[in-house]
Amino acid sequence: MADSKIVNDPIPSKTCVVVGTRPGIIKMSPLIGELESRDVDSFTIHAGQHYSYELDGKMFDDLGLDKPKHRLSEVKNKEFHGEQTAAMLEGIEKILLEERPENVLVCGDANFNLAGALAARKLRLTLGHVEAGLRSDDWRMPEEHNRVMIDHISDYLFAPTEGTRKNAEADNVKGEVVVSGNTIVDAVQxxxxxxxxxxxxxxxxxxxxxxxxxxxxxxxxxxxxxxxxxxxxxxxxxxxxxxxxxxxxxxxxxxxxxxxxxxxxxxxxxxxxxxxxxxxxxxxxxxxxxxxxxxxxxxxxxxxxxxxxxxxxxxxxxxxxxxxxxxxxxxxxxxxxxxxxxxxxxxxxxGPHEWENPFGDGTAAEQIIDTVLDDSQ
Structure with a gap:
């Protein structure tokens, strides 16, 4: 068996953000913006899970984001979960070896997040899971499989609420659980x-x-x-x-x-x-x-x-x-x-149609980047 690869001499604080579907772009957009506003060395990989201009290409324009530095173009041709995830894992790993980031951030439960998380873990990079600790307890759902696996291999689990923090800790995860709020609040506001x-x-x-x-x-x-x-x-x-x-x-x-x-x-x-x-x-x-x-x-x-x-x-x-x-x-x-x-x-x-927003005050991106960069420095 070949020795597992690691990234030799990762670049301190350099951060990779992985996206791949419309919801992921929305939720990661505040993090991309926060990294840019701090002038942090960073880049985005679009893993190509669902790509069309209408579904997510236009999203970068609407959100005022630069186009991703890297995009996997062949993934959309993969039909099954396994081959799709494998293609994204291979493509993301090659990019990470080339770019040598210290940190990798993934968000949510789609296949591209699992691929990005596995690539980071195998290369021994610092992995942060944004929107950690969510559980439907419906094992029929591929999203449930993905979110549980990502939580268990992450260094940082950024839980949007106290409830999701409890879910992660009840699963005996090894990483540090941080209640950050949900970046969707940042994006909407x-x-x-x-x-x-x-x-x-x-x-x-x-x-x-x-x-x-x-x-x-x-x-x-x-x-x-x-x-x-x-x-x-x-x-x-x-x-x-x-x-x-x-x-x-x-x-x-x-x-x-x-x-x-x-x-x-x-x-x-x-x-x-x-x-x-x-x-x-x-x-x-x-x-x-x-x-x-x-x-x-x-x-x-x-x-x-x-x-x-x-x-x-x-x-x-x-x-x-x-x-x-x-x-x-x-x-x-x-x-x-x-x-x-x-x-x-x-x-x-x-009705009634008034309730308290349970997902935080719109500072999730700031808290997440603070945590990741404080550990890098």
């Missing part, structure tokens, strides 16, 4: 005014504030199951008729593919008050969500963003790794049964 002032998404689609519902669904346990996807289409149709609201659905490419595969395209296209759009840029989507009456979603990040924005959320899953949103009254976990979802949506429309 920095960009919501810009979004409201610059986005024309409501005018372009003839929408009035508080008189439409935003819908998103992309997780494989939902859209890869024909029965569940059929139920989701029924939820949209009944929302438009029974609740008398337009539904805006920026559709994910994965869902588009399954609609064609399952022969369901005509069913969703027949819904009169459904506004089906391509994926929106960050500022457009942030504005759209901020002015919605309710959000229906299976996205973890959107559960957080809607909570921060004061917009009620109905989660289209059987569980959530963001229980804080439920505890404060911002979110309800409804599953995907149409009757149950419609009932929960009616309840969330009625």
């Amino acid at each position: 920095r960009n919501i005014s810009i979004a409201r002032n610059s986005s024309t998404v409501l005018e372009d689609r003839g929408l009035a504030e508080g008189e439409y519902i935003v819908f998103t669904a992309h997780r494989e346990e939902n859209v890869d199951d024909r029965k569940v996807l059929t139920d989701l289409i029924e939820i949209i149709e009944r929302t438009t008729t029974e609740l008398d609201r337009s539904v805006v659905y920026p559709i994910h490419p994965r869902t588009e593919k399954r609609l064609e595969q399952f022969g369901l395209r005509e069913e969703i296209d027949a819904i009169e008050e459904l506004i089906l759009t391509d994926p929106l840029g960050y500022l457009d989507f942030l504005h759209l969500m901020a002015e919605a009456e309710v959000v229906l979603t299976d996205s973890g990040g959107i559960q957080e963003e809607s909570c921060i924005l004061g917009v009620p959320c109905v989660t289209l899953r059987e569980n959530t790794e963001r229980p804080e949103t439920v505890s404060v009254g911002a979110n309800v976990v409804a599953g995907t049964d149409p009757d149950q979802v419609l009932t929960r949506t009616r309840e969330m429309r009625q």
